[in-house]
Amino acid sequence: MQVAVAGAGVIGLSLARSLLQAGHEVTVYDRAEVPNPHASSVDRSRLIRYAYGRQAGYAGMVDDAYAAWDRLWAELGESHYVRTGTLVLAQPGATWARDSANALAAMGRPVEWLDPAEAEARYPLLDLTGVERAFYVPSGGVLHAERVVAALARRVRALGGTVREQCPVESVDTVSGRMVLADGTRGQADMLLLAPGPWAARLLPDLEQRLTPSRQVVTYGDIPPGTRAQWDAMPMVLDIGKDSGFYAVPPVLGEPLKVGDHSFSLQGDPDWDREPGADELRGIFESAGVRLKGFDAYRLRDGRTCFYTVAAEERFVVEQRGRAAVFAGFSGHGFKFGPLIGERFAEVAAGRRSFESFARWAEGEGG
Ligand SMILES: Cc1cc2nc3c(=O)[nH]c(=O)nc-3n(C[C@H](O)[C@H](O)[C@H](O)COP(=O)(O)OP(=O)(O)OC[C@H]3O[C@@H](n4cnc5c(N)ncnc54)[C@H](O)[C@@H]3O)c2cc1C
Known part of the structure; x- marks a missing residue:
């Protein structure tokens, strides 16, 4: 089959890789260079975590996601992942930590609950004043997102696929599989896979009602001198309250400490306002200050904006439309599932699984 993929983020490239391995002819089109620095997939890090609040369906997909990453690392001959473990802080009045722990226990993965004093004794960099309790799981870690996307693009080319950069798909006819490129060239494929990230509604305007691009700011900073050994032993920290929260990614894979914001902005346009302001950067970075002892010695280095594409209940939107399939709405948690989705x-595509069961699984409904 001839397959055209619109979008060379982690999803489009993972689809391309798996279809090439199944013997199809694949061309991937991207509107920008690959990796596109403005795409959702392109940042220094993305997390793999089992903690998923009440979204137990997605937690249940993480084992398979890990296995898919391992197959990719074996194929590439290199890994862009490091395990850190996960520390989830439970805030008074918030249920996310408890829901996550319950879901993990039901999966046969009990968590280790720590009271704040125990957690501070184990992780002396932390100040857990006001935290109800915390849980630790040894699983979970950090993917170097930009290196993954670059490696996937190389792999797609090595498998005989074509990746056309700076080549926007202007419009598609999902019924016939025809498409028009921005330079006016027309093409047709047996199968059209649309994975355009936060630009999805540009290609498929009806998705505008269901998907909200959400501008998020992430920050990077330097840890205080003398804390390297303690940071090397630190898990990722997820501090999720009822209405707000932050996550901290330890300085691994040669990158600085990262601090991001859990709440969705639910606004913005992926082509505009991409430079974060100094106040925005400071606000996000300092949100971690309340949890890190001696925060005055931490130094904000820089930051960037990234876009979530938020769907209802953060369930991925995977739909068949004629000769096309849509892959969108990966919200704030799609990266870890890229290779598995491919x-x-x-x-x-090989007829071994129905599209309906695949779509239900991608919505976090199991199967
Ligand atoms: C700040 C932040 C933190 C996140 N943290 C995590 C995390 O810890 N763990 C996790 O699993 N996930 C996380 N995510 C979510 C994850 O990054 C996304 O779900 C995932 O990267 C989406 O990938 P994608 O391929 O669908 O989209 P994208 O990476 O945006 O790729 C879409 C591509 O399509 C191209 N394109 C768009 N329109 C066209 C067109 N018309 N023609 C040709 N090309 C086109 C774009 O240039 C782009 O390269 C996070 C996201 C953000 C923003």
Whole structure:
């Protein structure tokens, strides 16, 4: 089959890789250079975590996601992942930590609950004043997102696929599989896979009602001198309250400490306002200050904006439309599932799995 993929983020490239391995002819088009620094997939880090609040369906997909990453690392001959473990802080009045722990226990992965004093004794960099309790799981870690996307693009080319950069798909006819590129060239494919990230509604305007691009600011900073050994032993920290929260990613994979914001802005346009302001950067970075002892010695280095594409209940939107399939709405948690989604969709293309069951699984409904 001839397959055209619109979008060379982690999803489009993972689909391309798996379909090439299944013997299809694949061309990937991207509106920008690859990796596109403005795409959702392109940042220094993305997390793999089992803690998923009440979204137990997605927690249940993480084992398979890990296995898919391992197959990718074996193929690449290199890994862009490091395990850190996960520390989840439970805020008074918030249920996310408890819901996550319950879901993990139901999966046969009990968590280790710590009271604040125990957690501070184990992780002396932390100040857990006001935290109800915390849980630790040894699983979870950090993917170097930009290196993954670059490696996937190289892999797609090595498998005989074509990646056309600076080549926007202007419009598509999902019924016939025809498409028009921005330079006016027309093309047709047996199968059209649309994975345009936060630009999805530009290509498929009806998605505008269901998907909200959400501008998020992430920050990077330097840890105080003399704390390297303690940071090397630190897990990722997820501090999720009822209405707000932050996450801190330890300085791993040669990158600085990262601090991001858990709440969705639910506004912005992925082509505009991409430079974060100094106040925004400071606000996000300092949100971690309340949890880090001696925060005055931490130094904000820089930051960037990234876009979530938020769907209802953060459930991925995977739909078949004629000769096309849409992959969108990966919200704030799609990266970890990229290679797995590629592999599962190749099973659909081979007729070994129905599209309906694949779509339900991608919505976090299990299966
Ligand atoms: C700040 C932040 C933190 C996150 N943290 C995590 C995390 O810890 N763990 C996790 O699993 N996930 C996380 N995510 C979510 C994850 O990064 C996304 O769900 C995932 O990267 C989406 O990938 P994608 O391929 O769908 O989209 P993108 O990476 O945006 O790729 C879409 C590509 O399509 C191209 N494109 C768009 N329109 C066209 C067109 N018309 N023609 C041709 N090309 C086009 C774009 O140039 C782009 O390269 C986070 C996201 C953000 C923003």
